[in-house]
Amino acid sequence: MxxxxxxxxxxxxxxxxxxxxxxxxxxxxxxxxxxxxxxxxxxxxxxxxxxxxxxxxxxxxxxxxxxxxxxxxxxxxRHDLYQDQINTWLQSGQAYYCQCTRKQIKAAGGFYMATCRDLALTNHDQCSIRLRMNHPIYQFEDKRHHVLTIPTQLADEDFIIKRRDGLFAYNLAVVLDxxxxxxxxxxxxxxxxxxxxxxxxxxxxxxxxxxxxxxxxxxxxxxxxxxxxxxxxxxxxxxxxxxxxxxxxxxxxxxxxxxxxxxxxxxxxxxxxxxxxxxxxxxxxxxxxxxxxxxx
The missing domain is CATH 3.40.50.620 (HUPs)
Known part of the structure; x- marks a missing residue:
């Protein structure tokens, strides 16, 4: 290649x-x-x-x-590319709406604890969209630094793919691009x-x-x-x-x-x-x- x-x-x-x-x-x-x-x-x-x-x-x-x-x-x-993938994940249940705010997550310890994962929220106003973490990555190989480790709580977290303000999240966009x-x-x-x-x-x-x-x-x-x-x-x-x-x-x-x-x-x-x-x-x-x- x-x-x-x-x-x-x-x-x-x-x-x-x-x-x-x-x-x-x-x-x-x-x-x-x-x-x-x-x-x-x-x-x-x-x-x-x-x-x-x-x-x-x-x-x-x-x-x-x-x-x-x-x-x-x-x-x-390229917004259509990002939204199409989000729609696919919402339909399959891989992604879900989340009403938790940054302030609430910080008060709970700083990591999102999948609070909304199984709530099946239908009022999508002021909600972000999160992805169910099925493939957590705890370490990876870097070409210069060899094996690098990711903190466990961060790796396990259902992370945001579309923000509450309607903007697409960096991690999703960069991978799709x-x-x-x-x-x-x-x-x-x-x-x-x-x-x-x-x-x-x-x-x-x-x-x-x-x-x-x-x-x-x-x-x-x-x-x-x-x-x-x-x-x-x-x-x-x-x-x-x-x-x-x-x-x-x-x-x-x-x-x-x-x-x-x-x-x-x-x-x-x-x-x-x-x-x-x-x-x-x-x-x-x-x-x-x-x-x-x-x-x-």
Missing amino acids: SYIGRFAPSPSGPLHFGSLIAALGSYFQAKSQRGQWLVRIEDLDPPREMPGASKLILETLEAYQLHWDGEVVYQSE DIDQGITEVVRGADLIEPTGRQISLYKMLNQSPVSYLHLPLALDKNGQKLSKQNHAKAIDNRNPKPALLDAMSFLGFDINEEIRAAAIGEIIQWGVEKWHLSQLPESTEITPMFSNRSV
Whole structure:
């Protein structure tokens, strides 16, 4: 089977140093295997989106000469795919309506205890939709970190596939999209290790073979927080991409000599494709980069 990877950012803001690491890692892994690298905009949550962010993200990828294959896919155009699967599960009894609020679940200990599983709720207003967990995943194989473990209570939980506000849940959408696009491996940040268990369980429920997974180390700020849009990580520079590019590649374990540092962006990217190997990646899942403020 030919390799198909992807980069799937959410348009809640511009790309920052942490998202550049995810983009580069997924790109190098795909291209080093002569595979395809797809881009999918995960615009599932309109209230959290920043106007113009989708366009800005694509412009940033172009500035860093990370050229994608095929057409960009937008999750906002795929609602029918998600709803059709939910309807199938509701009809079979695999999914059910749940009236429990986050506050109630937190008060009960923080994990959902299948309170509504057998209630057969008919008043669907203000209800989420949950999936019966028939295939809990307690551990999985990661290409760099080997066997990773999922907390038992989290693995056993009937999780939400459609929210109370009518928005589709990330775990459902990402798996259905990866299956539909023929993705063979997912390369992304280590903040998504725990959701991986739920996503593998979805593959099992859909009678599909799960993809393989590679989780890259997270870049932390000086306070130990993950670099993210929620934590106000600054956008990487589209006009002068080389400093952030070199810093991100160093973060990913490349030993970059002065000749490569002086090269053009396209040459640096091609060198990265040729030199990429998984053993160069740090073993830790969280790292505070010791770079200048130009990148982080």
